[in-house]
Amino acid sequence: MNSSPRTVLLILLACFSACLGTVYDNVTRLPGLTFDFVILGGGTAGNVVAHRLTENPAFSVLVLEAGVSNKDVLDSEVPALGAGLLVPGAPYTWSYVTTPQTAAENRVLRYPRGHLLGGTSSINGMWYTRGSQDDFDRYAEVTGDPGWGWLAMQPYFRKNEKWTEPADHHNTSGQFDPSVHSTTGINSVSLPGFQWPMFSRVIKTTTEMPDDFPFMLDMNAGIPLGVGWAQSTIGHGARSSSAVSYLATPFIERPNLHVLINAQVSRVLSINASRGSIHFSQVEFSQDRRGKHSYHVYIFPSNQPPTELFIVNAAKEIIISAGSVGSPQILLNSGVGDRTTLASLGIPCLVDNPSVGQNLSEQPLVSNSWFVNSTQTFESYTQNDTQLTLDLDRWNRTRQGPLVSTIVGGQAAFLRISEEESTIFQQHPDPAAGNNTPHIELQNGIGLDTSVPAEGGNFISLQTAVVSPASRGSIALNTSDPFQAPLIDLGLFVDDYDFFAMRIAIKKAVKFLSGNAWKGYVIRPIDDLAQALISDDALDAYMRNTVIAACHIVGSAAMSPENATWGVVNPDLLLKGATGIRIIDASVMPYIPSGHTQAPTYAIAERGADLIKQKWM
Numbered sequence: 001m002n003s004s005p006r007t008v009l010l011i012l013l014a015c016f017s018a019c020l021g022t023v024y025d026n027v028t029r030l031p032g033l034t035f036d037f038v039i040l041g042g043g044t045a046g047n048v049v050a051h052r053l054t055e056n057p058a059f060s061v062l063v064l065e066a067g068v069s070n071k072d073v074l075d076s077e078v079p080a081l082g083a084g085l086l087v088p089g090a091p092y093t094w095s096y097v098t099t100p101q102t103a104a105e106n107r108v109l110r111y112p113r114g115h116l117l118g119g120t121s122s123i124n125g126m127w128y129t130r131g132s133q134d135d136f137d138r139y140a141e142v143t144g145d146p147g148w149g150w151l152a153m154q155p156y157f158r159k160n161e162k163w164t165e166p167a168d169h170h171n172t173s174g175q176f177d178p179s180v181h182s183t184t185g186i187n188s189v190s191l192p193g194f195q196w197p198m199f200s201r202v203i204k205t206t207t208e209m210p211d212d213f214p215f216m217l218d219m220n221a222g223i224p225l226g227v228g229w230a231q232s233t234i235g236h237g238a239r240s241s242s243a244v245s246y247l248a249t250p251f252i253e254r255p256n257l258h259v260l261i262n263a264q265v266s267r268v269l270s271i272n273a274s275r276g277s278i279h280f281s282q283v284e285f286s287q288d289r290r291g292k293h294s295y296h297v298y299i300f301p302s303n304q305p306p307t308e309l310f311i312v313n314a315a316k317e318i319i320i321s322a323g324s325v326g327s328p329q330i331l332l333n334s335g336v337g338d339r340t341t342l343a344s345l346g347i348p349c350l351v352d353n354p355s356v357g358q359n360l361s362e363q364p365l366v367s368n369s370w371f372v373n374s375t376q377t378f379e380s381y382t383q384n385d386t387q388l389t390l391d392l393d394r395w396n397r398t399r400q401g402p403l404v405s406t407i408v409g410g411q412a413a414f415l416r417i418s419e420e421e422s423t424i425f426q427q428h429p430d431p432a433a434g435n436n437t438p439h440i441e442l443q444n445g446i447g448l449d450t451s452v453p454a455e456g457g458n459f460i461s462l463q464t465a466v467v468s469p470a471s472r473g474s475i476a477l478n479t480s481d482p483f484q485a486p487l488i489d490l491g492l493f494v495d496d497y498d499f500f501a502m503r504i505a506i507k508k509a510v511k512f513l514s515g516n517a518w519k520g521y522v523i524r525p526i527d528d529l530a531q532a533l534i535s536d537d538a539l540d541a542y543m544r545n546t547v548i549a550a551c552h553i554v555g556s557a558a559m560s561p562e563n564a565t566w567g568v569v570n571p572d573l574l575l576k577g578a579t580g581i582r583i584i585d586a587s588v589m590p591y592i593p594s595g596h597t598q599a600p601t602y603a604i605a606e607r608g609a610d611l612i613k614q615k616w617m
């Protein structure tokens with residue numbers, strides 16, 4: 001598509017009648033069906049790529065997003081209300097469940113992913129952690145591309161990050177290291193904007209037990225070891241998702257940027273697949289597919305697509321940014337995957353690659369809660385409608401008060417399992433990326449984040465996570481219907497090391513709260529945790545019965561060296577074995593970073609966009 005003045009005029013006219021910026025909800029409103037770049041998924045990474053490519057006015061870009069608009073979704077704006085987005089049946093998440101988790105009592109877990117513009121950055125917990133220097137240096141080593149190393153990636157973290165004052169404008173001196181942050185990026189990042197009484201006790205613990213829990217000035221400086229203040233993708237008391245930031249006015253008004261919501265991609269198509277080498281240049285999608293399950297497999301172009309499917313063309317590249325579940329699913333739907341498995345589903349194989357959907361990595365997480373002798377916890381706010389109305393009104397008028405920050409996200413401890421604590425490393429290679437990389441994390445919560453015990457009360461929690469896990473899982477198709485949910489196996493605890501590490505993490509959480517700082521404040525663990533602490537067997541049962549996912553999956557379309565026998569994309573993020581497709585999202589990380597995954601995803605997307613520009617400029 002070229003952006004002639006007439007096209008621009010048409011788009012402007014269309015916008016007056018039909019859209020929010022250039023966000024369309026109906027394919028019939030698009031100015032054409034051919035674009036230079038078609039991006040599949042308007043999520044965390046996809047919106048970065050859309051923003052950066054449309055900086056060049058000569059490129060036309062279409063984003064296809066399956067989910068709904070993020071506009072006026074209050075629970076996505078108010079940080080403390082984020083849990084409301086995850087309610088089953090709400091349109092803001094994909095209603096995925098996992099396969100029975102064999103090392104966790106065969107439990108089937110709900111597995112949310114963002115289903116609105118901004119993707120998972122519109123529903124996540126907003127933690128901003130880059131991972132360790134070792135994590136990125138390992139990416140460089142396993143891909144053979146030094147461009148993925150920690151130092152080389154710093155400019156991309158900086159392009160993404162816009163360091164912002166916290167909502168309460170408190171003195172942040174000593175709570176972070178300004179030298180490692182950028183104030184000139186796109187996406188807001190800030191320290192907690194409301195001070196809960198728990199916070200000072202956490203900091204006091206670092207002076208009482210510095211050997212176990214040393215203070216860390218900044219968890220984003222490359223060596224995230226110790227207890228430090230959390231940084232969140234929050235700006236002026238509101239969530240800063242990729243939709244709020246990268247698609248803000250005036251960016252969304254660029255005449256070369258088109259975003260279509262309610263557009264679920266089924267497949268990418270190769271018009272000349274029969275001639276040997278595969279080049280993908282078309283994208284097939286449907287509008288309003290939620291809940292509908294009828295689809296007939298057909299071979300294009302001999303059979304015409306069913307009428308409810310649409311096709312758009314990418315003149316330069318298709319960029320798949322549908323996330324760690326969606327991206328491998330689109331590839332598999334399209335015949336890119338293990339030949340035998342695809343054949344068993346009746347899907348013609350275009351590119352035989354057994355790595356698609358394999359090697360998925362997720363962090364196991366357990367929520368541990370304690371009763372506290374205080375009314376200054378979230379329960380007193382979110383479970384009291386009178387108080388909640390007052391606070392929401394305050395948030396709305398001033399962007400101040402307890403709703404400007406998240407329930408879990410004030411501070412965190414990133415820790416290593418020391419040699420003395422464990423003989424595990426004599427039996428099991430250390431899965432962490434290096435000696436400056438944490439094994440486990442404790443995240444504090446100002447309230448209970450599981451179900452409320454019948455007796456009520458006030459709570460704090462310490463969530464424990466194994467941030468450098470060894471287990472691997474997979475994404476696979478359940479049927480040949482591209483609109484059916486895939487099979488999501490997180491592999492939680494399938495490697496005994498992860499179970500072992502979780503046991504140590506929970507014991508460290510108990511130790512953390514045993515210090516003087518907590519005397520008279522922490523009353524006792526809630527019942528299920530109290531039971532678990534009676535014996536090692538009880539603790540093991542508690543872990544298997546309560547473990548959930550940190551929701552940080554990566555690796556299902558992993559990068560590997562150009563001629564490796566495994567992996568899905570090359571270090572330049574181009575799909576192996578075909579042309580025309582790049583994958584840019586969390587799925588390309590071959591190992592999970594030792595923290596939360598959105599900041600690495602943003603930085604990877606910034607570099608990915610740069611790689612595309614270098615090729616086509």
Ligand SMILES: Cc1cc2nc3c(=O)[nH]c(=O)nc-3n(C[C@H](O)[C@H](O)[C@H](O)COP(=O)(O)OP(=O)(O)OC[C@H]3O[C@@H](n4cnc5c(N)ncnc54)[C@H](O)[C@@H]3O)c2cc1C
Pocket residue numbers: 040041042043044045046064065066067112113114115116117118119120121123124125126127128129263264265266321322323324326327330550551552553584585586587596597598599601
């Ligand atoms: C509940 C929750 C809490 C989290 N908390 C944190 C946190 O606090 N900090 C942190 O760093 N990380 C957190 N994460 C993880 C982090 O948010 C993700 O790793 C990251 O946002 C992934 O980005 P992505 O671009 O890979 O995918 P996404 O942001 O999920 O983007 C994928 C997009 O593609 C769309 N899509 C998928 N399939 C199709 C299709 N077939 N057709 C069209 N569109 C499609 C989706 O709707 C979505 O918009 C959390 C995740 C969850 C689920």
Ligand SMILES: *[C@@H]1O[C@H](CO)[C@@H](O)[C@H](O)[C@H]1NC(C)=O
Pocket residue numbers: 025026027028287288
């Ligand atoms: C899109 O618009 C066309 C023409 O106005 C209409 O027939 C169709 O039902 C609309 N589709 C959706 C999904 O709203």
Ligand SMILES: *[C@@H]1O[C@H](CO)[C@@H](O)[C@H](O)[C@H]1NC(C)=O
Pocket residue numbers: 171172173174
């Ligand atoms: C912030 O606190 C630091 C030390 O805690 C102090 O040196 C500095 O003067 C304070 N800044 C302001 C603006 O009060």
Ligand SMILES: *[C@@H]1O[C@H](CO)[C@@H](O)[C@H](O)[C@H]1NC(C)=O
Pocket residue numbers: 272275276277278279281
């Ligand atoms: C397939 O088509 C694309 C463009 O449509 C072209 O660049 C490529 O060379 C073709 N491949 C073959 C094998 O014909």
Ligand SMILES: *[C@@H]1O[C@H](CO)[C@@H](O)[C@H](O)[C@H]1NC(C)=O
Pocket residue numbers: 354355358359565566567590
């Ligand atoms: C999984 O990743 C490892 C490297 O981390 C690689 O050796 C192996 O071949 C991969 N397996 C698949 C199925 O891609």
Ligand SMILES: *[C@@H]1O[C@H](CO)[C@@H](O)[C@H](O)[C@H]1NC(C)=O
Pocket residue numbers: 384385386387
């Ligand atoms: C709920 O909040 C209101 C307003 O702060 C307060 O007056 C009331 O006592 C609270 N109710 C309970 C049960 O704590």
Ligand SMILES: *[C@@H]1O[C@H](CO)[C@@H](O)[C@H](O)[C@H]1NC(C)=O
Pocket residue numbers: 074392393396397
């Ligand atoms: C916020 O304030 C505006 C303007 O007064 C009002 O229209 C809107 O309904 C308020 N929103 C909430 C959630 O209170």
Ligand SMILES: *[C@@H]1O[C@H](CO)[C@@H](O)[C@H](O)[C@H]1NC(C)=O
Pocket residue numbers: 478479485486487
């Ligand atoms: C897989 O498909 C079968 C048959 O359609 C269905 O019964 C089952 O619920 C599906 N599983 C998942 C996890 O969607």
Ligand SMILES: *[C@@H]1O[C@H](CO)[C@@H](O)[C@H](O)[C@H]1NC(C)=O
Pocket residue numbers: 373520521523
């Ligand atoms: C709660 O704190 C008060 C003082 O603030 C103290 O008197 C009381 O003993 C504490 N209760 C418990 C159960 O620790």
Ligand SMILES: *[C@@H]1O[C@H](CO)[C@@H](O)[C@H](O)[C@H]1NC(C)=O
Pocket residue numbers: 562563
């Ligand atoms: C991969 O193999 C091709 C063909 O043999 C070769 O041209 C290319 O240099 C190789 N790439 C690397 C990184 O080794």
